Amino acid sequence: MAQPGDVIVLAPGTYEGNFVATASGTASSPITLCGPKDAVLQGGGVKDGYIVHLDGAEYWHLIGFTVTNGQKGVMADGTTGSVIENLTVSDTGDEAIHLRRFSTGNIVRGNTISNTGQRKPKFGEGIYIGTAESNWCDISDCQPDASDDNLIEGNLISGTTSEAVDIKEGTRGGTLRANSFDGATISAADSWVDVKGNDWLIEGNTGVNSPLDGFQTHEIGDGGYGSGNVFRGNTATVNGPGFGFSLTPVRDNVVECSNTVSAAAEGFANVECR
Structure with missing residues (x-):
C-alpha cells in the first residue's frame, strides 16, 4: 500500500483496468502518481466504472498521464488537499472528472x-x-x-x-x-x-x-x-x-x-x- 511521500512514476505504455486508491498522504507528504501523456490508464469501456478512483484517499497528486475509455474518468470521493493536474481525460461514458462526497480544498488544474x-x-x-x-x-x-x-x-x-x-x-x-x-x-x-x-x-x-x-x-x-x-x-x-x-x-x-x-x-x- 502506498505511504505518505511515495512517488509512483508510470512508464509509457497502456495500463488496463480500474484503479482505486484508499491510502492517504499528508499535507506535507502527499502521494504522487505521475507519468507522461503516453502513459495511458485505460478502462474496459464506457459502461465500465471509474478508471481512477480516490476513494476516501486524501492528499494525492495525479499528474501528467492519460485516462480514457471508462464510464467515468477520475472520481474523487471524500478527498482533501488533492491535485489533479495536466491529465488528458477522454472518451468517457459519463463525466470526465468528478469531485464529490465532501471533497474539499482540492485543485483541478491544466x-x-x-x-x-x-x-x-x-x-x-x-x-x-x-x-x-x-x-x-x-x-x-x-x-x-x-x-x-x-x-x-x-x-x-x-x-x-x-x-x-x-x-x-x-x-x-x-x-x-x-x-x-x-x-x-x-x-x-x-x-x-x-x-x-x-x-x-x-x-x-x-x-x-x-x-x-x-x-x-x-x-x-x-x-x-x-x-x-x-x-x-x-x-x-x-x-x-x-x-x-x-x-x-x-x-x-x-x-x-x-x-x-x-x-x-x-x-x-x-x-x-x-
Missing part, C-alpha cells in the same frame, strides 16, 4: 478533457463538483454534499455532451478560473457552466459555441443555493440564441462589467452588470 457522455449524453459533463440534491441520500447521508473550496483552473474542455463545468447545489466557496470551453458538441445541456452552488468566483474563463447561454445560475430545491456567485473578467463568444450570462433567479449573484460577450442573440446578460 487538464485536457474531451469526448464525454458516450454512454448517456445528459451525464457527459467535463468537470462536475458535488452531487445533485436528488442523490444526496445515496452519496452524502441525505445532507448537502459540501464539496467546498475547490479550485478549478486552466483546464481545456471540449467535446462534452453536457456542461463543461457543472457546479452543484450544496457546494460553496470555490473558484473557477482561466478555463477554456468549446460547447460545439453540447446536446444535453444549454450552457458551458451551470452554477447551483453558493459563493463561487467565476473569473477569467473563455468560452465559444453554446447551444443557448454562456454561463448560468439556477436555484435548486429550498436550501438557498445558487446565490452569492461572482462572474468577473470572463470572455463569452456564445454563437447561440441566448445570453452571455443568464441568472435564474438573479438572487445575490453578480455579473461584473469586466466580462465580455459577443454573438449572443439575447445580449450580454439578463441583469445589469456592476
Whole structure:
C-alpha cells in the first residue's frame, strides 16, 4: 500500500483496468502518481466504472498521464488537499472528472478533457463538483454534499455532451478560473457552466459555441443555493440564441462589467452588470 511521500512514476505504455486508491498522504507528504501523456490508464469501456478512483484517499497528486475509455474518468470521493493536474481525460461514458462526497480544498488544474457522455449524453459533463440534491441520500447521508473550496483552473474542455463545468447545489466557496470551453458538441445541456452552488468566483474563463447561454445560475430545491456567485473578467463568444450570462433567479449573484460577450442573440446578460 502506498505511504505518505511515495512517488509512483508510470512508464509509457497502456495500463488496463480500474484503479482505486484508499491510502492517504499528508499535507506535507502527499502521494504522487505521475507519468507522461503516453502513459495511458485505460478502462474496459464506457459502461465500465471509474478508471481512477480516490476513494476516501486524501492528499494525492495525479499528474501528467492519460485516462480514457471508462464510464467515468477520475472520481474523487471524500478527498482533501488533492491535485489533479495536466491529465488528458477522454472518451468517457459519463463525466470526465468528478469531485464529490465532501471533497474539499482540492485543485483541478491544466487538464485536457474531451469526448464525454458516450454512454448517456445528459451525464457527459467535463468537470462536475458535488452531487445533485436528488442523490444526496445515496452519496452524502441525505445532507448537502459540501464539496467546498475547490479550485478549478486552466483546464481545456471540449467535446462534452453536457456542461463543461457543472457546479452543484450544496457546494460553496470555490473558484473557477482561466478555463477554456468549446460547447460545439453540447446536446444535453444549454450552457458551458451551470452554477447551483453558493459563493463561487467565476473569473477569467473563455468560452465559444453554446447551444443557448454562456454561463448560468439556477436555484435548486429550498436550501438557498445558487446565490452569492461572482462572474468577473470572463470572455463569452456564445454563437447561440441566448445570453452571455443568464441568472435564474438573479438572487445575490453578480455579473461584473469586466466580462465580455459577443454573438449572443439575447445580449450580454439578463441583469445589469456592476
